Amino acid sequence: MKQxxxxxxxxxxxxxxxxxxxxxxxxxxSRLRTRMEAGKQPSPEGFTLRPAFxxxxxxxxxxxxxxxxxxxxxxxxxxxxxxxxxxxWEKEYVLQESTPYQEISYEWDLAK
Amino acid sequence: MIHQEELAxxxxxxxxxxxxxxxxVEQYQDLVYNTALGIVQNESDAExxxxxxxxxxYRSIGSFKSVAKLSTWIYRITTTRSLDLLRARKSKKRFGxxxxxxxxxxxxxxxxxxxxxxxxxxxxxKEEAAQLMAAIAQLSKNQKVAFVLHKLxxxxxLDIAExxxxxxxxVESLIHRARLNLRKILAKKIAAP
Numbered sequence: 472m473k474q475x476x477x478x479x480x481x482x483x484x485x486x487x488x489x490x491x492x493x494x495x496x497x498x499x500x501s502r503l504r505t506r507m508e509a510g511k512q513p514s515p516e517g518f519t520l521r522p523a524f525x526x527x528x529x530x531x532x533x534x535x536x537x538x539x540x541x542x543x544x545x546x547x548x549x550x551x552x553x554x555x556x557x558x559x560w561e562k563e564y565v566l567q568e569s570t571p572y573q574e575i576s577y578e579w580d581l582a583k
Numbered sequence: 584m585i586h587q588e589e590l591a592x593x594x595x596x597x598x599x600x601x602x603x604x605x606x607x608v609e610q611y612q613d614l615v616y617n618t619a620l621g622i623v624q625n626e627s628d629a630e631x632x633x634x635x636x637x638x639x640x641y642r643s644i645g646s647f648k649s650v651a652k653l654s655t656w657i658y659r660i661t662t663t664r665s666l667d668l669l670r671a672r673k674s675k676k677r678f679g680x681x682x683x684x685x686x687x688x689x690x691x692x693x694x695x696x697x698x699x700x701x702x703x704x705x706x707x708x709k710e711e712a713a714q715l716m717a718a719i720a721q722l723s724k725n726q727k728v729a730f731v732l733h734k735l736x737x738x739x740x741l742d743i744a745e746x747x748x749x750x751x752x753x754v755e756s757l758i759h760r761a762r763l764n765l766r767k768i769l770a771k772k773i774a775a776p
Contacts, residue, residue, distance in 0.1 A: 480769045483718075484762070486711035487734045491703035492617045495630060500608050503634050510638070 589653050596644045607653075608637055614654065614736070615661045617703070621731035622665035624699040624716055628672075632664045639664070651745065658736075658746040662728045669724070701735070718768040726761035729754055 595603035612633060619632035639660050647656060699720075704712040719727060725747070732738045732746060740754045747754065 476770060476773055479773055480766055483711045483715050483769055484765060486704065486708045486715050487701070490701060490712070490735060492613050492735075493620050493629075493702045494613050495616045495633065499612055499630070499633070500605060502630075503608065503637055506634050507638055507641070 590649060593644065593647065593649060593653065596641075597647075604641060607640070611654065611657050612637075615657060618658060618661045618731065618736055619665045620701065621716075621719070621735040622662065622727060623668050623672075624720055626702075628668055629665075632661065632668055635664050636660050655742070655745050658732065658738075659748075662732070662746065666724050666728070703735075714769065714772065715765070718765050718772070721768055722761055722764055726757050726764065729757040730761040730765075733758060 592603055592607060596607060615633045615636050616629055619636075620626065620629035623629050623632060636657065640657065647653075698713055699716050700709055700713050701716060719730060722730065728747060729743055732743050733740070738746070740751055740758070744751045744754045749757075
C-alpha cells in the first residue's frame with residue numbers, strides 16, 4: 472500500500488521530465504507593440520484614478536470634517552459681532568418699536 | 584562569457600533600434616512565456632507577464648550591465664513579474680471575498696488554477712502533470728521559482744543561482760526542500776482524494 476503511494480508520487484514528480492517549452496500564440500509582437508503604443512498615451516482619467524490622488528482627496532475631506540466637528544461641538548456662545556449684527560438687524564427692521572400690526576392684534580385680544 | 588552577437592544586440596537596443604528589439608522579442612519570447620506560465624499557471628496571465636517583461640527590457644536596457652548574460656537578466660525580470668502577479672492575485676482574492684457580498688455571481692469570475700495543464704506535456708502524462716502543477720502552486724515563492732526554472736526551463740543549479748542572486752548551496756537547499764514539500768502535498772492529496 473505504502474509502496475504504491477510512493478510509486479505514484481514518483482510518477483507524478485517525473486511527469487514534467489522532457490516537457491516541451493510552451494509557445495506563445497501567434498502575433499505576440501504585434502500585441503506587444505500595440506500595448507506599448509497605448510502606454511505612451513496618457514489617459515485623461517488616469518491621474519484621478521491613482522490611489523495616491525484618491526487618498527489625498529479623502530484625507531483632505533476627512534480633515535475638513537474633523538475641523539467642522541471640533542468647531543461645532545460644545546456650547547455655542549454668540550459672539551459680540553453676532554450680537555451687534557442682531558441689534559443692527561432689529562433696528563433696521565424696526566422690530567423694537569410697536570407696529571400697527573401689533574396694535575391691531577392687541578385690540579383683537581382685548582375684544583376676545 | 585557573453586557572446587559577441589549578444590553584445591552587438593545589446594548595443595543596438597541601447598540605441599533604440601526597433602529591429603533589434605523585434606529580434607530580442609522573437610529570440611526570448613518563449614523562454615519568458617514558459618517561465619511565467621510555470622509560475623502563474625494561466626495562459627492569459629503568462630502572456631500579460633511576457634508583455635510586461637519586454638516593456639521593462641525596452642525601458643531599462645540602458646541600465647543593463649554586460650557582465651551578466653542577457654538571458655539571466657530576462658529570467659530575473661520574468662520571475663519577479665510573475666511573483667508580482669501572484670501577489671496581486673492573492674490580494675484580489677482577499678478583496679473578492681468582500682466584493683462578493685454586493686456583487687452578483689456573474690460579475691465575479693472565479694479563477695481556478697488547480698486544474699492547469701501545461702501545454703508542453705505529452706497526453707499520457709497530462710493527469711500527473713496537472714497534479715504536480717497544482718502542488719507546485721502551493722510551494723513558497725523561492726522554492727517555486729527554483730523548481731520551475733529547473734524543471735520547466737532545464738536550468739542548471741548554477742544558472743538558477745545567478746538568476747536568483749543566491750549561492751549554489753542555497754539553490755540546492757531550495758530544490759531539495761521543494762521536492763520534500765511536493766512529496767508531502769502529493770501524499771496528502773493521494774491519501775484524501
